[in-house]
Amino acid sequence: MLNSSDEEFTYSSPGSMTLSPPTSLYLTNSRDQDEEAVASDLDIDKPASLSSRSLNQPVSRARSRSTSATRRGSSKLRPRRNSRHRDELTTMAKVFKDLLIMEETIRQQLQQQKFLRRKYTLFCSLLCGLIAFCIYQLYFSNTDQLPTGFWLITYQFLSIITTITLVLFYLSGEYHRTIVLPKKFLITTNKGLRQLNLRAVRVKAPWGDVLSDISRFVLRLLYNTIKFVYKGTSESQWCQELYLRSQERIGATEIKLVLNSRSFSPAVRESWELYRNEFWAREGARRRSSIRGPVGTTRKARMKTSAPS
Structure with a gap:
């Protein structure tokens, strides 16, 4: 009503x-x-x-919805940018890890080729020296001291056998495989790495590193000799310290991979160098701690056994 x-x-x-x-x-x-x-x-x-509050309420709701939408949009954009940056870092880290694996593989192959070349060079040198010695004893020694009888036959047999061995070694292709190819290992490797915009470069070690490598090699021989002769001393503290001091240097010792400056920016090349140096520093610390670990455990066990009850 x-x-x-x-x-x-x-x-x-x-x-x-x-x-x-x-x-x-x-x-x-x-x-x-x-x-x-x-x-x-x-x-x-x-x-x-009807009031101004009731009329302005839909407008305020619309404004709050628009501000919340913009906040949501900005909050969505920030994680996307962060995730994109993280994805770039993870992909770069994966690429650097693959480069480290490739570099270490090339370094191991280079060491194998150098060992193969030295071994067969020593073998060929011994054969050539034996041939020269036999020829000298047969034809160029004093007439009063020429071999006769058994020694004559022995020298002739040795000279013939060693000459045939050298000829077969050369004709069979072993000379090319074991002496010639190891010298050209880096050249052939760089031909394959050129497609990846990479290059393997030799690292010139200073005289201090060369002397330290020689001392480490001597200590390693000494450790192996002591371990072979005295089997019980391998668990002692000084023997473990000797083994620790005789470890080879790790890292970019002989060769290193270098990125092509035409294809990669200076920032990428610098980050690759920093990544490699940091990785090898951590790896060296980890190996030293893993070697010192058994020494500490054996020392603690001995202290417990020697402690009075």
């Missing part, structure tokens, strides 16, 4: 609830009164109150 007057109106709902609008709303003309009457006759409900 709608009761209208010149100043205010009240709307009584069927459920006996009375809603009074604010005093700021007035019906100023008769047209508005007629519209209200028609609406009441047709049972059309009109909102009880």
